[in-house]
Amino acid sequence: MSGLRVSEATIGHPGDSDVVHGVSLDVPLGGVDAVLGASGSGKSTLLLAIAGLLPLRSGEIAVGGEVVSSRRRTVPPERRGVGWVPQDASLFPHLSVAQNIAFGLPRGQRDPRGERVRSMLELVELTGFGDRSPADLSGGQAQRVALARALAPAPGIVLLDEPFSALDASLRVGLRRQIGRILRDAGATALLVTHDQEEAFAFADRVSVLRDGRLEQTGTAEELFARPRSAWLATFLGESTLVPARREGDAWATPFGRVPAAPGATDAERALLVVRPEQLKPYAAGTPITVDDVEYSGHDRLLLASVDGVPGTVLMRMPSAVAIERGAVMPVRIDGIPHAVPLP
Numbered sequence: 001m002s003g004l005r006v007s008e009a010t011i012g013h014p015g016d017s018d019v020v021h022g023v024s025l026d027v028p029l030g031g032v033d034a035v036l037g038a039s040g041s042g043k044s045t046l047l048l049a050i051a052g053l054l055p056l057r058s059g060e061i062a063v064g065g066e067v068v069s070s071r072r073r074t075v076p077p078e079r080r081g082v083g084w085v086p087q088d089a090s091l092f093p094h095l096s097v098a099q100n101i102a103f104g105l106p107r108g109q110r111d112p113r114g115e116r117v118r119s120m121l122e123l124v125e126l127t128g129f130g131d132r133s134p135a136d137l138s139g140g141q142a143q144r145v146a147l148a149r150a151l152a153p154a155p156g157i158v159l160l161d162e163p164f165s166a167l168d169a170s171l172r173v174g175l176r177r178q179i180g181r182i183l184r185d186a187g188a189t190a191l192l193v194t195h196d197q198e199e200a201f202a203f204a205d206r207v208s209v210l211r212d213g214r215l216e217q218t219g220t221a222e223e224l225f226a227r228p229r230s231a232w233l234a235t236f237l238g239e240s241t242l243v244p245a246r247r248e249g250d251a252w253a254t255p256f257g258r259v260p261a262a263p264g265a266t267d268a269e270r271a272l273l274v275v276r277p278e279q280l281k282p283y284a285a286g287t288p289i290t291v292d293d294v295e296y297s298g299h300d301r302l303l304l305a306s307v308d309g310v311p312g313t314v315l316m317r318m319p320s321a322v323a324i325e326r327g328a329v330m331p332v333r334i335d336g337i338p339h340a341v342p343l344p
């Protein structure tokens with residue numbers, strides 16, 4: 001069964017044109033998924049519609065199998081079983097930690113001393129913190145209280161809106177792991193929204209990439225990275241060189257020579273090969289590249305190079321022990337079987 005299903009949702013802000021265009025997502029029950037997109041791609045707009053704060057212009061949203069948004073109907077936020085963890089925790093400063101968590105429960109069940117609040121405090125590893133004021137919490141603790149508040153009523157889906165972005169980099173990774181574990185322990189269905197690829201890949205079972213309000217591709221991190229459907233996604237998801245290629249039987253002819261075509265690769269006459277910086281290797285009989293710049297990063301060096309026939313910069317990674325200067329000319333080849341994407 002589906003925890004959250006968004007079907008061809010088109011969404012816009014009142015009086016403005018559409019910003020999310022026909023997006024579909026399906027988060028299975030107990031799944032932890034992410035929506036990844038650059039600033040302005042429509043992530044927050046999508047979350048607002050899932051939470052019931054923006055109506056749909058077309059399409060449908062269902063939580064736990066119940067339709068909560070359609071063109072004709074928007075179930076109010078408090079009645080759709082959606083929990084929300086905002087960027088900055090947004091705890092009520094005049095309430096204690098326990099009272100904040102109790103606030104997530106339905107009216108009449110808001111007992112800060114009750115069993116549900118106690119078990120939520122335990123789940124987020126804040127037993128003994130119930131009487132504290134939010135002002136006395138660290139940023140990471142405050143986010144865990146916000147998570148406990150969102151989880152308290154056992155919602156059908158928990159939405160996490162860039163929940164780590166307000167924290168120091170040193171705390172972010174630890175909290176990310178902790179929150180991922182808490183959600184899985186609780187068996188919650190969750191959707192994280194982030195602009196941070198590493199965060200989306202590390203946190204979520206599956207990632208949907210939004211580009212200008214449209215869904216580019218959904219898949220596991222491995223699927224998206226190894227087999228992006230478009231040249232745009234290949235470069236959005238990591239450093240790569242897009243190498244023009246022409247089909248010759250079961251190989252591609254490229255400025256780096258012939259390379260084997262992956263089984264099931266596009267049968268188009270022409271394509272772009274996604275060559276990651278690690279896939280270019282020095283090779284005496286290879287194609288000479290000219291090194292235009294070198295970025296040293298401790299464990300390795302990234303070479304920014306050029307070669308005839310490849311528009312843009314060629315990226316190649318070398319161990320830092322190998323000293324290479326700007327201006328060097330080095331013969332290289334493509335190692336392995338690169339993934340091909342259609343010409344844009």
Ligand SMILES: Nc1ncnc2c1ncn2[C@@H]1O[C@H](COP(=O)(O)OP(=O)(O)OP(=O)(O)O)[C@@H](O)[C@H]1O
Nearest residue numbers: 013016019037038039040041042043044045046195
């Ligand atoms: N309240 C609003 N009224 C009108 N337009 C809005 C409103 N909020 C956002 N938009 C527009 O909708 C588009 C998508 O914005 P949205 O905030 O959903 O993107 P985002 O991916 O969440 O970006 P960010 O990561 O910067 O928050 C943008 O063009 C933005 O200008």
